[in-house]
Amino acid sequence: MADGAGKVEIACTVNGERRRFRAYPMARLLDVLREDLRLTGTKEGCGEGECGACTVWIDGEIVNSCLVPVLQVEGSQITTIEGIASGDQLHAVQEAFISCGGAQCGICTPGMVMAAVNLLERTPHPSEAEIRAWLAGNLCRCTGYMKILEAVVRACQAKGVRR
Amino acid sequence: MRAYLPAYELKAPGNLPAALALLEREPDAWRPMAGGTDLMVLLEADKLPHKKFISLWRLSELRGIEVTLEYVTLGALTTYTQVQAHPILQQEFPLLCQAARETGGIATQNRGTLGGNIVNASPAADSPPALLAYDAQLELVSARSSRWVPYQGFHTGYKQIILRPEELVRRIRLPRAKRAWRQYYRKVGTRKAQAISKVCFAGAAELQGETIRDIRIALGSVAPTVLRCVRTETLLRAEKPSPAAIAAAKNALAQEIAPIDDMRSTAKYRLRVAQNLLEEFLRQLRA
Numbered sequence: 268m269a270d271g272a273g274k275v276e277i278a279c280t281v282n283g284e285r286r287r288f289r290a291y292p293m294a295r296l297l298d299v300l301r302e303d304l305r306l307t308g309t310k311e312g313c314g315e316g317e318c319g320a321c322t323v324w325i326d327g328e329i330v331n332s333c334l335v336p337v338l339q340v341e342g343s344q345i346t347t348i349e350g351i352a353s354g355d356q357l358h359a360v361q362e363a364f365i366s367c368g369g370a371q372c373g374i375c376t377p378g379m380v381m382a383a384v385n386l387l388e389r390t391p392h393p394s395e396a397e398i399r400a401w402l403a404g405n406l407c408r409c410t411g412y413m414k415i416l417e418a419v420v421r422a423c424q425a426k427g428v429r430r
Numbered sequence: 431m432r433a434y435l436p437a438y439e440l441k442a443p444g445n446l447p448a449a450l451a452l453l454e455r456e457p458d459a460w461r462p463m464a465g466g467t468d469l470m471v472l473l474e475a476d477k478l479p480h481k482k483f484i485s486l487w488r489l490s491e492l493r494g495i496e497v498t499l500e501y502v503t504l505g506a507l508t509t510y511t512q513v514q515a516h517p518i519l520q521q522e523f524p525l526l527c528q529a530a531r532e533t534g535g536i537a538t539q540n541r542g543t544l545g546g547n548i549v550n551a552s553p554a555a556d557s558p559p560a561l562l563a564y565d566a567q568l569e570l571v572s573a574r575s576s577r578w579v580p581y582q583g584f585h586t587g588y589k590q591i592i593l594r595p596e597e598l599v600r601r602i603r604l605p606r607a608k609r610a611w612r613q614y615y616r617k618v619g620t621r622k623a624q625a626i627s628k629v630c631f632a633g634a635a636e637l638q639g640e641t642i643r644d645i646r647i648a649l650g651s652v653a654p655t656v657l658r659c660v661r662t663e664t665l666l667r668a669e670k671p672s673p674a675a676i677a678a679a680k681n682a683l684a685q686e687i688a689p690i691d692d693m694r695s696t697a698k699y700r701l702r703v704a705q706n707l708l709e710e711f712l713r714q715l716r717a
Contacts, residue, residue, distance in 0.1 A: 403623030404535015
């Protein structure tokens with residue numbers, strides 16, 4: 268098979284750190300994060316944009332990293348699940364997932380947390396309906412969702428935010 | 431089976447003229463990629479036969495929403511999230527906002543674009559029925575020319591479009607003349623969120639008293655292309671939405687659409703649902 272133009276150099280910021288690497292331009296952001304940058308917290312579920320397991324933020328917006336060719340993140344700010352806690356201090360949403368049993372097998376959890384934290388940063392007082400709508404693109408096959416919903420609600424309260 | 435990445439090229443020209451020059455130099459060699467939400471699915475499944483792509487994502491000439499007295503004009507890279515957030519679109523183009531809200535989840539809405547949805551040409555796409563109901567026009571540009579065409583007629587067959595290989599969709603223009611029209615949108619899928627349509631319906635009607643003065647009816651997932659049902663519209667013009675007129679319109683619709691059995695639904699179910707949605711739309715005109 269004829270080869271394309273080969274790898275290209277890409278520079279972006281990942282979890283606040285400037286990164287520069289070489290990658291095939293059509294490589295999925297998901298694979299570059301996991302395999303080249305060794306940020307394996309981001310998980311692959313379906314690989315077709317349905318399940319949200321690979322959710323990360325690009326310039327503050329949630330995206331499915333399995334659907335982003337890495338060339339398109341040149342110059343962007345990327346945040347992954349590794350960038351959510353502050354050192355050993357978990358984010359309120361992560362704490363709430365633990366205390367509410369919002370994680371079972373754990374594959375959907377990084378994506379759920381990335382989506383939930385993104386919601387709370389935009390809307391600190393989400394209604395239950397808003398939480399459900401925001402998380403509709405994140406599938407979980409273990410919890411039945413209620414504990415996840417509870418965790419997000421509790422995270423709002425933990426931050427001194429009313430429902 | 432994963433695609434062989436070294437076989438693919440993706441270039442990101444810095445501006446629109448550079449992108450168009452590339453298309454002009456080697457027509458057919460390069461295909462546009464916007465947010466990637468459809469193409470990247472094919473890549474991962476190793477079902478993306480074309481190998482050379484131009485990333486449009488950073489082209490500022492394809493972004494922005496402009497409002498004038500007559501039109502709202504959207505850059506082809508306008509995302510579903512941007513559609514939903516725009517106050518004029520919320521007020522005057524609720525069908526498009528609802529289509530945007532029901533396309534994938536938030537992550538997809540942040541990356542998926544109207545231009546991508548149009549050029550990807552899926553008959554099951556959610557925004558095109560709304561665009562047809564609003565008489566949208568498309569600006570198609572190449573290195574040498576620019577033309578406005580009605581969106582109706584853009585799709586000529588399954589995945590067939592009138593866009594030339596050296597052209598890009600630059601803007602989508604929506605006339606504001608329908609702000610007083612009664613509007614209806616409903617997508618029927620397997621689940622409430624994150625589903626691909628079994629049937630998608632967009633309708634708009636101008637009433638004079640109880641009589642339908644003008645009407646638009648457009649559907650997705652019931653034919654090889656998204657479809658404006660002009661014969662059904664013609665039948666309804668100058669009629670009151672009486673039970674007899676509704677029955678006649680449902681019969682006309684059955685003649686006009688061509689649903690099929692596939693992995694998401696059956697022809698029989700799609701026909702029934704399409705007719706029911708038409709009836710629901712027309713009944714609401716009486717209220």
